[in-house]
């Protein structure tokens with residue numbers, strides 16, 4: 333059966349020392365605690381190896397926030413999926429709306445990144461979600477469906493089964509404007525049925541679908557109580573342990 337996951341996305345915040353401090357604090361906070369979800373932290377590339385060597389990786393999975401769409405070679409400034417895997421990271425966040433919008437990531441490049449992540453035994457946390465205008469013109473279901481189809485639906489079922497999806501309505505990211513629990517459930521159920529149509533009900537039932545967009549300690553319980561919401565991808569509230577822990581404990 334699918335896993336519940338609470339994953340932090342630190343984005344481009346904190347230098348190495350600060351990030352390491354936060355990772356250590358979270359590690360301490362989780363020590364001896366039973367939690368009902370997997371915990372992941374998505375750090376900048378430069379933190380990955382140090383964080384992975386410092387935390388108990390059986391309790392905290394470490395994620396990159398991106399990887400290259402090429403295997404290796406003359407791509408100055410890029411970091412390959414193999415390099416990410418060599419740090420001890422087990423996950424990679426792909427297709428975040430900030431990367432799609434600011435770095436022009438396309439469905440095709442994301443497809444290549446997903447394949448390379450899987451080839452290197454990384455679990456992709458694949459982000460999808462509509463902008464406000466698309467929701468207001470009621471195109472949100474079509475947008476999300478085509479994002480999934482375009483980057484993921486050429487994968488064989490076995491490979492698709494290794495992917496975690498994160499529904500992040502762009503209008504809710506960093507805005508303090510969370511989707512209602514009903515809006516989240518409606519979209520998550522739609523995503524699951526889209527996966528079921530392509531790969532069958534068993535694969536769909538085993539796919540973890542996280543919600544992201546201004547999730548916090550106050551709304552996490554209500555969001556996570558929905559049958560198709562299997563956790564959260566958390567930006568701002570993952571940058572302090574006293575904000576992140578209550579979200580983890582919302583399960």
Ligand code: PEP
Pocket residue numbers: 341500504505506507508544545546547565566567568569
């Ligand atoms: C995110 O960036 O993935 C995110 C959900 O951010 P925030 O929680 O800050 O809205």
